[in-house]
């Protein structure tokens with residue numbers, strides 16, 4: 001039996017969405033690389049980020065919850081790191097966390113000596129890691145993976161040397177992996193990106209004292225002796241907020257305010273797509289902590305029009321493109337998404353799973369190798385969808401359910417716990433107004 005979501009009136013009120021998943025992963029890793037204690041304020045308590053805490057624990061870092069009443073993960077963590085070159089040898093289970101799978105090897109490969117294996121669940125075994133293996137091998141590391149592409153991944157550390165690397169695709173995960181390796185390499189490491197991708201690692205490493213330079217699509221990192229992050233504050237996750245924001249845009253008479261949401265411009269590509277679709281959001285910046293801006297977002301429904309999405313939009317809204325497809329069903333005219341072949345390599349093949357889900361609910365969707373075309377205007381009838389174990393597809397189904405005429409049954413709703421364990425509770429609280 002699936003979880004049922006059906007039209008049940010407007011969403012009203014305000015809340016703070018859960019802490020940012022990308023920033024939480026990085027905060028745990030950078031704290032583990034540091035010497036002495038780092039405080040993390042607002043660490044995400046979800047399946048993916050628990051995998052990262054377990055991983056740094058196996059590598060020798062000590063994690064302590066400092067807030068009262070906390071069990072395993074608390075909003076406030078104290079991490080005693082092992083230092084840049086102090087990671088213990090271990091076998092690491094990354095669970096479902098692609099970000100952990102791609103970022104951690106950069107640090108481990110630079111340990112000078114030692115070996116590690118990284119493996120995870122069935123979905124992780126379909127996530128390509130050759131994208132990090134190729135440049136890490138070029139830097140001097142020994143890396144082996146299944147058919148040279150998939151996990152399990154074996155890392156043999158060796159002295160690394162800096163390289164100049166052109167990323168074949170815009171990927172913050174690959175860029176971050178090479179930034180971590182670059183901290184431990186001899187000489188400079190230069191990474192060129194075809195398009196800008198999220199830059200949380202650059203901001204966090206710079207705040208921890210690393211020498212990072214940026215300009216003209218190139219990030220340069222120099223070797224570091226130590227990292228000193230001090231306190232890392234995690235804003236609320238824009239990608240989690242996006243589900244509630246889209247719900248408020250689609251359900252009549254809604255009025256939703258989301259507080260403390262990360263507004264790093266390399267994450268908020270959805271806002272500019274929404275503007276082109278005719279949405280009128282109120283965005284109130286609240287300042288910056290640790291280099292990460294945050295603010296308040298207020299959304300109310302409005303008539304949307306179709307849009308063309310592609311090029312630089314894609315890495316800046318990569319995790320929100322499923323929501324763009326959902327919005328497109330309710331917008332006047334056609335929406336096209338192009339240049340997004342990377343969607344096929346996420347927790348599920350999101351071009352296939354989004355189009356399967358929306359088509360099952362009555363949408364007109366055509367897919368291509370690198371995107372999809374949606375004929376809007378008709379809204380959604382409703383029906384039943386499968387999450388395919390993908391958290392963002394599960395939450396997409398739930399939002400579709402409250403906006404569709406006849407509601408939606410979501411099979412595999414539990415997947416939402418990967419990034420947003422309190423999703424159903426938060427949605428219900430806004431529906432109660």
Ligand code: S3P
Pocket residue numbers: 021022023099170171172173174176197198318319342
């Ligand atoms: C992430 C980067 C993105 C994104 C993923 C998290 C990160 O992947 O899809 O959910 O934390 O760096 P790529 O940048 O590799 O596309």
